[in-house]
Amino acid sequence: MGENVKRPTLEAVAVRAGVSKSSVSRVVNGETTVAPEIRDLVLHAVRELGYVPNSTARNLATKRTNTIAIIISDPPAGLVSDDPMFSAVVRAASRELEAAGKQVALMLAGSPESQRRVEQYVAAGHVDGALLVSMHGADPLPALIARMGIPVVSHGRLAAPWLMPYVDNDNLGGAAQAVRHLLDQGRRRIATISGPLDMPAAQDRLSAYRDVLKDSGRRSIMAVGDFTRVSGADAMGQLLEDDPGLDAVFAANDLIAIGALRTLRRSGRRVPDDVAVVGFDDIEAALYTDPALTTVRSSMGDQAAATARLLLGLFDGGPADPVIMPTGLVVRESA
Amino acid sequence: MGENVKRPTLEAVAVRAGVSKSSVSRVVNGETTVAPEIRDLVLHAVRELGYVPNSTARNLATKRTNTIAIIISDPPAGLVSDDPMFSAVVRAASRELEAAGKQVALMLAGSPESQRRVEQYVAAGHVDGALLVSMHGADPLPALIARMGIPVVSHGRLAAPWLMPYVDNDNLGGAAQAVRHLLDQGRRRIATISGPLDMPAAQDRLSAYRDVLKDSGRRSIMAVGDFTRVSGADAMGQLLEDDPGLDAVFAANDLIAIGALRTLRRSGRRVPDDVAVVGFDDIEAALYTDPALTTVRSSMGDQAAATARLLLGLFDGGPADPVIMPTGLVVRESA
DNA sequence: CTGAAAGCGCTTACAG
DNA sequence: CTGAAAGCGCTTACAG
Numbered sequence: 001m002g003e004n005v006k007r008p009t010l011e012a013v014a015v016r017a018g019v020s021k022s023s024v025s026r027v028v029n030g031e032t033t034v035a036p037e038i039r040d041l042v043l044h045a046v047r048e049l050g051y052v053p054n055s056t057a058r059n060l061a062t063k064r065t066n067t068i069a070i071i072i073s074d075p076p077a078g079l080v081s082d083d084p085m086f087s088a089v090v091r092a093a094s095r096e097l098e099a100a101g102k103q104v105a106l107m108l109a110g111s112p113e114s115q116r117r118v119e120q121y122v123a124a125g126h127v128d129g130a131l132l133v134s135m136h137g138a139d140p141l142p143a144l145i146a147r148m149g150i151p152v153v154s155h156g157r158l159a160a161p162w163l164m165p166y167v168d169n170d171n172l173g174g175a176a177q178a179v180r181h182l183l184d185q186g187r188r189r190i191a192t193i194s195g196p197l198d199m200p201a202a203q204d205r206l207s208a209y210r211d212v213l214k215d216s217g218r219r220s221i222m223a224v225g226d227f228t229r230v231s232g233a234d235a236m237g238q239l240l241e242d243d244p245g246l247d248a249v250f251a252a253n254d255l256i257a258i259g260a261l262r263t264l265r266r267s268g269r270r271v272p273d274d275v276a277v278v279g280f281d282d283i284e285a286a287l288y289t290d291p292a293l294t295t296v297r298s299s300m301g302d303q304a305a306a307t308a309r310l311l312l313g314l315f316d317g318g319p320a321d322p323v324i325m326p327t328g329l330v331v332r333e334s335a
Numbered sequence: 336m337g338e339n340v341k342r343p344t345l346e347a348v349a350v351r352a353g354v355s356k357s358s359v360s361r362v363v364n365g366e367t368t369v370a371p372e373i374r375d376l377v378l379h380a381v382r383e384l385g386y387v388p389n390s391t392a393r394n395l396a397t398k399r400t401n402t403i404a405i406i407i408s409d410p411p412a413g414l415v416s417d418d419p420m421f422s423a424v425v426r427a428a429s430r431e432l433e434a435a436g437k438q439v440a441l442m443l444a445g446s447p448e449s450q451r452r453v454e455q456y457v458a459a460g461h462v463d464g465a466l467l468v469s470m471h472g473a474d475p476l477p478a479l480i481a482r483m484g485i486p487v488v489s490h491g492r493l494a495a496p497w498l499m500p501y502v503d504n505d506n507l508g509g510a511a512q513a514v515r516h517l518l519d520q521g522r523r524r525i526a527t528i529s530g531p532l533d534m535p536a537a538q539d540r541l542s543a544y545r546d547v548l549k550d551s552g553r554r555s556i557m558a559v560g561d562f563t564r565v566s567g568a569d570a571m572g573q574l575l576e577d578d579p580g581l582d583a584v585f586a587a588n589d590l591i592a593i594g595a596l597r598t599l600r601r602s603g604r605r606v607p608d609d610v611a612v613v614g615f616d617d618i619e620a621a622l623y624t625d626p627a628l629t630t631v632r633s634s635m636g637d638q639a640a641a642t643a644r645l646l647l648g649l650f651d652g653g654p655a656d657p658v659i660m661p662t663g664l665v666v667r668e669s670a
Numbered sequence: 671c672t673g674a675a676a677g678c679g680c681t682t683a684c685a686g
Numbered sequence: 687c688t689g690a691a692a693g694c695g696c697t698t699a700c701a702g
Binding site for chain 3 (some may be wrong): 354355356357358361368369370373392394395396397398
């Protein structure tokens, strides 16, 4: 498995260049207090030898690791990662962090064992900071991570928001806009399919729905989903049984909407003629449903990038204030 | 930002327990050659102090890092990661690796700069091994990684398969089965929409399509896609112009099929009555298209897990032989 | 079975 | 501006 060439050390470079290790270290780390001639000697030797600093040794000496953990607190069922959001979030955050010269350690913390592993990992001083993507309200991980004494931020508001700063979408505003849109279209019996009720995003989207309906003197009709397609399909079936006359559905995310669309189709309802449907997130698939899905745009990518930047800012003494990103209705065919 | 409590060192444990550092190290590492009483003393001190080994120091001493890189060679456009495969692969591989006690470092290598970063990272001795997910044939990264002298495997056959062992699906077999299914249904003008032609998976699926058609004395009708929905929609439009009478399409993946379905719908074609459609991959979304998509199952999750196991096996002197995983047709409504 | 000592490859005060 | 030396927190032959 490879030549296993021993990599040159800083010491080898020093010998080769005929200077001290200190000088090599300074040059390699870009310190300015080095005489040009020494600098050249070192640079030359570095090139000749193909020297690359051993970051393990560097980390030990500096007590920094230059790596940031992206911790995805995925429930055992694997809810999140089947979501297109998973890739959007991981990717955008990685890009941002890497662009800032940080290494990224991805950690999936689904099972209790993997939670322990993550805890150990952070406790072992392996990371300088952490970006948390937690997906259920009862998750004990945020509290554990928060007390580890490293900068940490959350992608999405936590059930315990005081634990750490976060970046979130304007779930309340977006959901309200969606429901008002249905109202404006003259829909009378507007149902909703919520996300998992222990998640703040699901709670917000639900309570905005309720508030808007209440203000307009209408009754709430709800079923509980869990942000998956299949839960949307099931919930829609239940809703149709409960109230066959409903004429609109606000789905707490696009995946739920996609599931709901299938059930509506199978029950012979036309969308939007019989039943209007609005989703949330504006994932790419929303462009390919039949009819194309009207939805609330919440760029998870942008949100993840903003979360990463918030974290990076923390290292430079930046503000630890939550940030809420705007959402907007995207009207297509389904409502 | 936290209490910044200095973490106890192995030395502190030794002092507390009244034994040598060597003994503490042995106990902590589970060596059996330790007297029970010493063991107890150490364990007690470890617990009292809340000792967690500093893995940076350990890595420096052992010259191992216990971490494996998952390197996603994502083209700049971001093709892969919009794909549901991204999450399936990252997740399954992570789980497998973590279960084996390895740390996972996720690296996105899209741009030339990030390729350099990955190279440096591996060269810096930060990882013990790497799992590569490369997405285009001209990718220079596999060759670079392959010569770094660490165990490395590829998720999917590379354009240069000799560089490292890999795990792949039976793309040839699966595609052949799909096309034969269309033939068996009496379809006469069977088109295909390929993936990016520099990717082995796309090549295989295309050549199987061609071979089967040739054997049956039929003509190939093809358009090139890139494994995205939008490319499927566009390619389908082109195909319909080229040959309005076509009665079947084999899409190189489900995303392409989803795009093609939209174009067919908009052009007034009924599926499967006028045009039959078969996809490839069997992603969850295939269950929610209208009509539900007939497709070839290729569990990316299982494949990624198998890739991870192949890599882990390499560390124990396991075989470095490629493995091909079976595929199977899933008949639903679209064909 | 146990411990003293050297070593892993860097960084960083401290003198000069 | 430069270098010798100590130190980061572990592991691991080597004696005993």
